[in-house]
Structure formats: C-alpha cells, structure tokens
Amino acid sequence: MEKKIKCTKCGEITTVSGNPGETITVTCPSCHAIGKITFEKIQIYKSEEPIVQIKNISKKYKDILALNNVSFDLKKGEIFGYIGPNGAGKTTTIKILVGLLNKTSGQVFINGYEMPEQKSQAHKFIGYLPQQVAFQQWRTLNHALTTFAKLSGMQKNSIQPKINELLETMDLTKFKNKKINQLSGGTIQKVGIIQAILHNPYLLILDEPLNGLDPESRYQVKQIFKDLSKKGTTVFFSSHILSDVEDVATKICILDWGKILKIGTLDELKTEFVKEKQIEIILSKKTEKFKEINNLIGVQNILEKSDNKFLINIDKTSDSDEIIHNIIKTLLKNDCRIRSIAPTNPALDEIYQYYLRKGGDK
Amino acid sequence: MSFSLIFKDELVGFYKSKAMIFLWIGLPLLAILVHVSSQTSDMSLSILVSLVVSSIGGLLASVMLTVNIINEKDTRVYDLFLIRPLKRWHILVSKFLAVYICVSIACILAISIGLLVDYSESQIAFEIIIKNIFEPFMMTLAVIAISSAVGVLIGVVAPSILVGVLLVIFGGQYISSIPSIIPFVFNIENPFTIVLILGIIITTLLMSLSILLFNKKEF
Numbered sequence: 371m372e373k374k375i376k377c378t379k380c381g382e383i384t385t386v387s388g389n390p391g392e393t394i395t396v397t398c399p400s401c402h403a404i405g406k407i408t409f410e411k412i413q414i415y416k417s418e419e420p421i422v423q424i425k426n427i428s429k430k431y432k433d434i435l436a437l438n439n440v441s442f443d444l445k446k447g448e449i450f451g452y453i454g455p456n457g458a459g460k461t462t463t464i465k466i467l468v469g470l471l472n473k474t475s476g477q478v479f480i481n482g483y484e485m486p487e488q489k490s491q492a493h494k495f496i497g498y499l500p501q502q503v504a505f506q507q508w509r510t511l512n513h514a515l516t517t518f519a520k521l522s523g524m525q526k527n528s529i530q531p532k533i534n535e536l537l538e539t540m541d542l543t544k545f546k547n548k549k550i551n552q553l554s555g556g557t558i559q560k561v562g563i564i565q566a567i568l569h570n571p572y573l574l575i576l577d578e579p580l581n582g583l584d585p586e587s588r589y590q591v592k593q594i595f596k597d598l599s600k601k602g603t604t605v606f607f608s609s610h611i612l613s614d615v616e617d618v619a620t621k622i623c624i625l626d627w628g629k630i631l632k633i634g635t636l637d638e639l640k641t642e643f644v645k646e647k648q649i650e651i652i653l654s655k656k657t658e659k660f661k662e663i664n665n666l667i668g669v670q671n672i673l674e675k676s677d678n679k680f681l682i683n684i685d686k687t688s689d690s691d692e693i694i695h696n697i698i699k700t701l702l703k704n705d706c707r708i709r710s711i712a713p714t715n716p717a718l719d720e721i722y723q724y725y726l727r728k729g730g731d732k
Numbered sequence: 733m734s735f736s737l738i739f740k741d742e743l744v745g746f747y748k749s750k751a752m753i754f755l756w757i758g759l760p761l762l763a764i765l766v767h768v769s770s771q772t773s774d775m776s777l778s779i780l781v782s783l784v785v786s787s788i789g790g791l792l793a794s795v796m797l798t799v800n801i802i803n804e805k806d807t808r809v810y811d812l813f814l815i816r817p818l819k820r821w822h823i824l825v826s827k828f829l830a831v832y833i834c835v836s837i838a839c840i841l842a843i844s845i846g847l848l849v850d851y852s853e854s855q856i857a858f859e860i861i862i863k864n865i866f867e868p869f870m871m872t873l874a875v876i877a878i879s880s881a882v883g884v885l886i887g888v889v890a891p892s893i894l895v896g897v898l899l900v901i902f903g904g905q906y907i908s909s910i911p912s913i914i915p916f917v918f919n920i921e922n923p924f925t926i927v928l929i930l931g932i933i934i935t936t937l938l939m940s941l942s943i944l945l946f947n948k949k950e951f
Contacts, residue, residue, distance in 0.1 A: 465950075465951070468815045469814070469815065470811060470814060470815065470950065470951040471950045471951070472950060490817050491817075493815055493816055493817045496815055498811070498812070498815040500808055500811040500812070502807075502808045503808075503811075504807040504808050504809045504812075505809065505812070506745060506804070506809055508745045508748060508749065509741075509745070513741075517737065517738075517741055518812060518816070520734075520737055521734055521737065521738075521813070521816040521817070521818055522816055522817075523817065562812075565812060
C-alpha cells in the first residue's frame with residue numbers, strides 16, 4: 371500500500387509504500403530529516419456478503435410504529451441516499467443500524483455481524499455522523515479528533531498526519547487548536563464528518579450530513595463521498611436536500627410512515643414515474659406549419675407551455691432519438707428556428723413527490 | 733486502552749473546569765473560615781474541617797457528576813463514543829473516578845490546612861494529630877465516594893438538569909449519610925471500619941445499578 375506523508379520540518383510531501391501493519395523509516399528527500407511511519411492494518415472484510423443486511427426490522431415507540439418491516443441490502447462501494455419526510459423513520463433506521471437503538475423485531479447485520487449482539491465487532495467497520503453532532507466543549511478540535519481516532523483503533527503514529535490531511539481538505543487547519551465551544555455550527559458539522567471518516571471505515575453512516583454546510587463545503591463533502599465510494603467504502607446517508615442525493619447516490623430509498631415506498635437506482639425510480647416520454651422544444655421562430663410534427667409517427671400530442679416552449683408527448687415504447695431527429699427535420703423544412711430540443715428528465719424532487727402521493731393513496 | 737484513555741481525558745477535563753478550580757480554592761478557604769469562626773470549639777480544626785468538607789465536597793461531587801452526565805446525554809455527546817468499540821461502563825466509571833479524585837484532592841488540601849493550624853496552635857505531636865485525623869478523613873472519602881456514585885446514578889436516570897439537581901440536593905444527601913448514621917443508630921463500637929465497609933458496598937451497588945441502566949439505555 372502507498373501513503374502520502376508530509377515532512378514535519380520542511381513540509382515536503384513524499385509518497386512511501388509498505389505492507390499493512392509494517393513500520394518503516396523514512397528520510398525526507400528535501401531536508402533529509404528521518405522519521406518512522408506505520409501502515410494501518412487492513413480489517414477483515416467479508417467481501418462476498420453485503421456489508422449491510424437489514425431484514426424486516428420494525429420499531430415501536432409505545433403505540434407508534436416508527437418502522438414497519440423495513441428490509442434492504444447495501445453492497446460494497448454503494449452510495450445509498452435515504453430520503454423521506456420528517457418523522458418517516460430515517461433517523462430511527464440509522465440509530466438501529468449503529469446500535470444506539472434496539473429494534474422491536476427483525477435482524478440487522480453489518481459485515482456479517484448481528485446488531486446489537488455483536489456490536490463491538492461491527493463497530494470496527496463503522497463511521498457515523500449523528501443528526502445532531504456534539505463534542506465535549508472543553509476539548510480542542512485536535513484533541514477531540516485524536517481521542518476518537520484512538521478509540522477507533524488507529525495506529526498512534528498515523529493519527530496526526532491523517533487529522534492534518536483531513537483538516538486541510540476541509541479548510542479547518544486554522545481551527546485545529548481552538549476549543550469546540552469557539553466553533554460555529556457549520557465548522558462543528560465538518561469536524562463531525564472528519565471524525566466519521568478518520569479511521570477509513572468500510573461503512574459510513576451519516577444522518578443529514580450536509581445540513582448547515584455552505585455550498586462549497588457541500589460540494590467538498592459530496593466529492594469525499596464519491597472518492598470513498600471509489601475506494602470501496604459504502605456510504606449510507608439521509609438527507610432532505612434532494613438535489614444532493616441526486617448528485618451522489620447510486621441507490622435511493624424513499625421512506626414514509628416507517629415503510630419503504632420505493633428503492634432502487636435513480637433510473638429505476640424514474641421508469642415507473644415516467645408514464646409517457648416527453649420532449650421539450652424551445653423555438654426562436656415559429657411558423658403556422660409547426661403543428662405538422664403532430665403527424666409524425668410516435669408523437670401523441672403537443673402541449674404549449676408558453677409562446678415558444680412546447681412539450682411533446684411521445685409513445686413510451688418509441689425511440690426518443692429517432693423522434694427528435696424527425697422533429698428537427700420537420701421543423702427545419704417548415705422554416706421554424708430551433709433554440710433547443712431535448713427529452714425531459716424528471717428531477718428527483720418530482721419523483722419523490724410522486725412516490726409520496728402514491729404511498730399516501732394506499 | 734480505551735478506559736485509560738477516557739479516564740485520562742475526563743480527569744484533564746474536570747481538573748481544568750472552572751467548577752474544580754473554584755473547589756480547589758473554595759474548600760481550603762472554607763477551612764480557614766471554619767478556623768476563624770470556631771475559636772471557642774473544643775474539637776480540633778482538622779476534624780471539624782473534615783466533617784464540613786465531607787458534606788460540602790460530597791454534595792458538589794454529586795451535583796457536578798449529575799449535571800455533567802445529563803448535559804452530555806441531552807447534547808448527544810455520547811453518540812460518538814457509543815458507536816466505537818468501547819464499553820459503556822468505561823464512560824461512567826472514568827467520570828466517577830475523575831470527579832472523586834479531584835474532589836478528594838480539594839478535601840485533602842482543606843484538611844491539610846486544618847492539620848497545620850492544629851499543629852501550630854497545640855503542643856500535640858504531629859504523629860498524634862495525624863492519627864486522630866486519619867479515621868475522620870477516611871470517612872470523608874467514603875462519604876464522597878457514595879455522593880459521587882449517587883451523582884452518577886441520578887445523572888443516568890434523571891430526565892433534566894433541574895430534576896437531577898433537585899434529586900441530588902433532597903435525596904442524594906440522605907443516601908450519602910447512611911454509613912455515618914448506621915453505626916450510631918446500632919451503637920457499634922468501632923464505627924470507622926463499618927463506615928468504610930458500608931461506603932465501599934453502597935458505592936459499588938450504586939455504580940453497578942448506574943452501569944446496568946446505562947447499558948440498557950437507548951440513545
């Protein structure tokens with residue numbers, strides 16, 4: 371394995387390689403300072419099994435059924451977006467998953483270890499960010515992160531370089547020695563994300579991780595999710611910001627009243643939602659003969675959205691590209707000028723509303 | 733490893749806290765005040781201070797622990813600890829020990845002032861003063877241990893800081909005084925050993941109950 375290290379004397383960045391668990395002596399190529407570095411041990415990962423298996427879990431709070439027979443699996447490297455309205459049961463699922471809440475019935479396995487019975491083994495694989503992240507106020511940012519790194523079993527000499535690297539990525543180096551009670555809400559949220567990813571967990575569980583972050587930080591965090599996913603980390607996160615879920619999630623689950631309404635990739639969710647394919651056309655010049663496109667094969671009807679903006683409904687079975695080609699030919703032949711033409715793509719927001727309404731009708 | 737780490741952190745956290753600084757200055761100051769106001773008393777100052785600080789130190793230890801645990805529960809500080817490979821009892825025992833040690837040091841400082849005054853004002857040999865103060869001092873430590881354990885238990889079960897503090901003030905103090913009262917109620921000749929044994933038993937029982945409830949708690 372390879373690791374980038376920064377010389378503490380001159381700041382020179384060098385790449386070194388070694389085996390997991392091995393300690394090597396490194397000489398800085400620039401200032402010739404000598405230091406030691408230990409490569410972290412790789413945890414046993416049962417790659418043949420899904421990293422998360424949730425089987426028919428239910429949770430009752432007195433008379434309220436917060437979760438009703440929820441089941442799903444998560445595979446290595448998936449980014450799982452868990453969405454639903456307030457009180458849908460997202461946080462309850464997450465807390466059961468990390469072992470902070472007990473389920474009423476069902477089974478939860480993390481990397482083959484059953485929760486909560488084998489949580490001490492399962493916790494070695496988890497990085498977690500709660501919805502309301504909090505640290506002991508008297509700690510400095512660096513002290514808090516060091517403690518969590520040690521508790522997660524990180525090698526002593528790899529803790530500080532990793533903290534420095536993540537603080538730099540999140541632009542928090544200037545707050546390193548500040549006390550937690552001197553930090554803003556957004557900064558604390560970023561520190562929360564750092565403590566979750568610090569020990570390179572195989573499973574990252576985050577409850578509303580993008581809350582309170584500015585657009586730039588949200589972009590950074592989403593990039594981190596994508597990078598971790600590429601390295602094989604499974605990311606499970608809940609969010610209310612649907613555009614963010616749409617940006618990063620490879621699998622989406624819509625939850626309402628403790629029940630899963632729909633689960634699948636964004637494309638799979640769209641398939642049921644899109645009853646009819648639609649093409650949107652914006653014209654810069656329209657002639658009377660424009661309506662000739664009504665006669666084309668596959669075109670069902672034209673809806674006029676504004677003076678020069680139209681929606682064309684086409685058969686679900688027909689090839690959109692072929693129809694778009696024919697529409698362009700017809701429009702040009704009839705002296706119309708096209709500003710844009712493209713098949714419409716429903717946003718996750720529309721799909722979400724559709725499934726919630728559908729679920730509510732049942 | 734995780735216990736020693738958390739214990740060390742808690743110890744640092746408590747001894748650096750404003751409440752503890754106040755205690756370390758406040759209790760010795762109290763000893764001086766007791767000395768000034770009890771010039772006519774026949775009892776030696778160190779024994780008198782020992783009695784006063786066992787009650788005040790115990791109350792402060794239990795209030796500090798109750799408030800700290802409820803506050804950290806409410807602000808969800810424990811979530812990040814409990815999802816790591818760590819035993820839940822580590823959190824409670826490390827807090828108990830950290831506060832117990834800090835409050836005991838404050839008491840030792842206060843009693844030491846009493847000892848110095850007794851030594852300077854009387855013609856009694858220092859060894860005899862030490863011998864006389866040893867038993868009350870050990871009883872003070874026993875009472876503080878029970879008070880601290882009461883603080884932990886109330887911190888685990890109380891729903892809010894206000895309820896917790898009220899329970900400590902109106903209930904905790906009675907539990908802490910049990911070992912001091914029992915030998916006198918049953919007219920036991922050597923109360924010191926009984927107080928110590930009762931102190932250890934009650935503290936262990938209270939801490940075990942706290943750990944049991946904390947282990948079952950959902951966050």
